[in-house]
Amino acid sequence: MDYLGDIQAFLPGVITAIAGLVVIVIESLKKESPLNFYVTILSLASALIISILSLGGEMQTAFSGMLVHGGAVAFGNMVILAGALFCVFISEDYLRGINHYYGETYALILFATTGMLALAGANDLITLFVGLETMSICLYVMAGLIKDEKSGAESALKYFLLGAFSTGFLLYGMALIYGATGTTNIPEIGAAASTELLFLAGTALLLVGFLFKVSAVPFHMWTPDVYQGTPTSLTAYMATASKAGTFVAFILILSRALPVMEGLNWQLVLSVIAILTMVFGNIIALVQDNVKRMLAYSSVAHAGYALVGLAAGTFEGYNAVLYYLFAYTIMNVGAFGVIAYYERNKGLDFTQVQNLAGLGFKEPLMGVALSIFLFSLAGIPPLVGFVGKYYVFAAAINADMVGLAIIGVLASAASVYYYLRVMVYLYFREEHQPISLFTPTLMYKGTIVVLALLTIYFGVEPVLPAEGLMDILSGFGGYGGATALIP
């Protein structure tokens, strides 16, 4: 056993796990110490740098084939860690502002991140399950952080019950697949895949579990309530990093354990789910007055766009999904970040869109940044959201799924209405009563500005990550089971 090599392979996860423990120790010595924040930032940043440095390498196994690292996993790690890092930057001010600052929150974020990293790098169903549960249990606690309010309790309970339920499906699916193939190792499952009933049933249950976690229709019911009840900065974390982790695991399962063959056409199933998700998510978002709920439904719709890339079932499609996760993480953390800023102002419930009237001009930087994020979410060029959507739909079209792409773009045309609506209130309507917004701290402003600049930069210059993606593709190619998927 090469212990050092193994640890090195999972170094980002090791760093975040240790940092989580350190935060707990610090918290027990001194309540609400500012040190927690610095430890968290430092560990996440160093883990992020490590995963960025390992971009472009080949995908390799570690821990006796329980984990993979490098390639697509490194990219996934980067997205997860970037999401976590930006959310922590936002959380520090926000959680203190709403008087729900607990040092343990950072420990939860760090442990959840560790879980996500394990989930994204899972090469074995056991690792996958452990990662998923580590992540989920931390998220359940975060959902209930505002425990003195009804919505917080509702959010946590709903998330926990439904989450446990879906985990049951997932676990049952894994058991059946193990029964059918006699292994829990993902590439070995791919090699032993068959169309016997046991394997098909296991696959179906596994898909249900994953679709629940990425909040695809019809398994999305928990999303709006949970997103609304969770503190906004942590909602951002939930909506981006956890989705990134789950989608990366989903990609690795689909591409390596479930070859498309006669009688096992999960592409068709995912296409139908993708259409439902895009259409329903967008239509229901149209009528939401609460911005957090609106963003929740929008995140359902965005899961639908990502599913389009998965349904394509090609390397191009998987790459597109990876890029999409990156784009989605940047712009969504930004959007939630600005909403969190408005929410903290006294006087009105600023998560209600009507109450945002006229605020765009009050704190111009925040208004402009929110507009950029929303236009990007709507997929307007030259912003990163457009590039993400472009890759996904291009993959679908190249896989002869033009119909799917057309439904996708029409759904995204409908989505423009509710993103525009926020800007209508921000800029086009007069405020109801004189409101004075507080000035955000330099760190908060800086975070939002960096996110906005990234949103523009990767929209105008999509070259760098695209090249990275091509390297991921080659990393993929070196990996056994997946080649069966190239048409």
Added chain:
Amino acid sequence: METLLNIVIYLPLVGIPLIVLSKNETTQKWIALLVTSVTFIASLPLMFGFDVANSGTAQFLTEGGRLIESLDIKYLVGLDGLSLLLFMLTTFMGPIVILSSWNSVTKHLTGYWSMLLLLQTASLGVFSSLDLMVFYVFFELSLIPMYFLIGIWGGAGRIQATIKFFIYTLVGSLIMLVGLIYLGYDAGAAMGAGTTFTTDWRFLSSDMYTIGLVEQTYLFLAFALAFCIKVPLFPFHTWLPYAHTEAPTAGSVVLAAIMLKMGTYGLIRVCLPIFPNAFMEFAPWMAALAVIGIIYGALVAMVQKDVKKLVAYSSVSHLGFVVLGIFALNTVAVQGAIIQMINHGLSTGALFLIVGMIYDRRHTRMIKDFGGIAKQIPIFTVMFMIATFASIGLPGLNGFVGEFLILNGSFFSELYNNKIFAILAATGVILAAVYMLWMFQRVMFGPITNEENKKLIDLNGREIGLLIPLVIFMFWIGIRPVDFTKYSEAQVNELIEASEAKSMAVLEEARNEDLPNWTAKFYDVRESESQLASTK
């Protein structure tokens, strides 16, 4: 010169941080004016340095690297005969638009000037990009500043108007995006040599790349839909009157003079050379829509009570002429269409400016609120009259040249093979005279019925100054159109010849293919067989 082109495109963007940083409102105005003026002056050498004889090949090319080796999406800008005049029109309108809102806009000025400058860059990008993906990006980018211009600085119904404008145009261009991606993969496969995707216009429009008839039909419809909404061609015009009426003066001017041209420009730039067969087969249908638009727009304009709405509907009518000219597909008509785009930009731009000026004074645009004001404000009257006559198409002014060429060309168009289009369209000219002159008479002449009109002040130096350049060009194009038409002539000839040759090649190929019945029928594949047999 290549660098100069890029400087011209992005110079307006440089103005935005300067405006944001300077807190003084007067300084901001001057920065905006200075930046757009420098942009215009810097663009002049492009026009003088343009090789007229070779207008068919793109000049001042800047070619960036490919996105990925196999993905041929790259930054590619340059000017050719199709785009040069529209590019120049955009830089020319820049300072005029800034001057037009010198005193009339009072709130949120930082945002206002920034949006106008962003719009300038986006429009210049649309007209100069030769990679269709880059074209698409600029095409969409131009929506964002216009959305805010109408939404923040518009009239009472601005919110609905701007959302309608945004979503309407976006639906069209998203369908185009699907078509564009499909086209990109198809062309990439044809290009070979490791390329899987290309949107390089030079390759797409060349004879090295042809598309099958079935695909052409769908792709043409996808692209044409987006452009027709933008033009807007009847029956996709419903967003336009709202957007125009509610937009601030500068917004209306840019919308009419520049943004609507993106649609007609797209039809010539993309639809004609890339989908020639579909272009030709759909030509009579498009011409029918254009003629309906010409007459419908004119009739609706006639009954308008609001001057600005009247001008907006007259745009529907005038752009119908442009579309009619484009689809007639002979040199005369297409040249007419190109010059008519410029004419419409000048004359309708001027009309919107004039309406804005009178609105600034009286805060109304209703025809019934005016009457007899000609004596009060003589300079205004002269300007208004020239713009009106230019819009009607009085000989000696620019409108005449465009309309004459278009009607002449479509009369003899082989594609239409039916003189009824030109004849019906000609009634549009008469109707234009009716609604414009009638409006002019009701606004300017007769006794003064409204006491407030007696206090009207004539145009000031700034207002005269910004109208004079427009008037000069109205006369110049009217008297010596060849100074302008020469830029596109060589390219239009080449383009039409190349497209015809390409369409023949596609038909030839199609004869050996097993086509769906409707396609064979629609494109007359069998008939062309017999034609070929008879020529042999």
